[in-house]
Amino acid sequence: MAVHRGGLSDARRQARDALRELAAAGRSLAIAESCTGGIIQALLVENPGASRVFRGGVVAYANALKAALVGVPEDLLAARGGVDRDIATAMATGMRERSGVDFALGITGIAGPTGGTADKPVGTVFIALAHPGGTTVVRRRFAGGRLVYRHQVAAEALRMVRGALSQTPGTPPHCNAAAGNLPGSARRAQRATSCRGERDPPRS
Numbered sequence: 001m002a003v004h005r006g007g008l009s010d011a012r013r014q015a016r017d018a019l020r021e022l023a024a025a026g027r028s029l030a031i032a033e034s035c036t037g038g039i040i041q042a043l044l045v046e047n048p049g050a051s052r053v054f055r056g057g058v059v060a061y062a063n064a065l066k067a068a069l070v071g072v073p074e075d076l077l078a079a080r081g082g083v084d085r086d087i088a089t090a091m092a093t094g095m096r097e098r099s100g101v102d103f104a105l106g107i108t109g110i111a112g113p114t115g116g117t118a119d120k121p122v123g124t125v126f127i128a129l130a131h132p133g134g135t136t137v138v139r140r141r142f143a144g145g146r147l148v149y150r151h152q153v154a155a156e157a158l159r160m161v162r163g164a165l166s167q168t169p170g171t172p173p174h175c176n177a178a179a180g181n182l183p184g185s186a187r188r189a190q191r192a193t194s195c196r197g198e199r200d201p202p203r204s
Contacts, residue, residue: 007151015043025168028101029101030095034091035125036154037150066108070091089106092129105157111123125142125153125156129164138156140156
């Protein structure tokens with residue numbers, strides 16, 4: 001079943017928090033996007049100091065560019081098509097290897113309104129995250145038009161980064177995933193006290 005979770009404001013909040021937490025941990029990020037069309041990268045660079053942790057990314061919409069830019073095997077693309085769990089995984093791992101970052105996202109899906117199938121209906125997305133501990137991939141389905149879909153995917157992808165960061169050795173306490181379950185005021189207080197001096201990315 002498709003879900004409607006968040007939107008632009010949520011995506012912007014996730015981008016700000018991901019940048020702050022990556023900076024506090026001294027970690028870096030790169031992104032390979034397909035269906036989101038570069039919107040995650042755009043959300044990140046809205047924030048001053050994004051270059052401290054965000055190294056860059058690609059928008060590989062066509063399968064040929066998924067192969068050429070991030071190294072997705074052509075035989076895998078021929079066998080699975082452009083939207084698949086293994087394609088997202090290959091995008092993330094290829095991006096991480098080529099960019100030399102700590103964390104890399106690979107995202108591919110069907111924004112609609114056409115292109116869906118019974119197995120992969122409109123709104124389906126595969127989000128993969130390559131990180132120091134391995135690679136995590138999830139399948140989600142979001143409701144809404146193309147722009148709303150992209151915002152929801154962006155927010156979910158950045159939540160994944162933050163979640164993986166909280167499990168990475170050496171991450172400051174403010175990145176602990178448990179903080180996400182606290183009330184808003186308590187969560188902000190915890191982050192303020194456990195990450196003094198890192199509440200906002202530095203300006204550039």
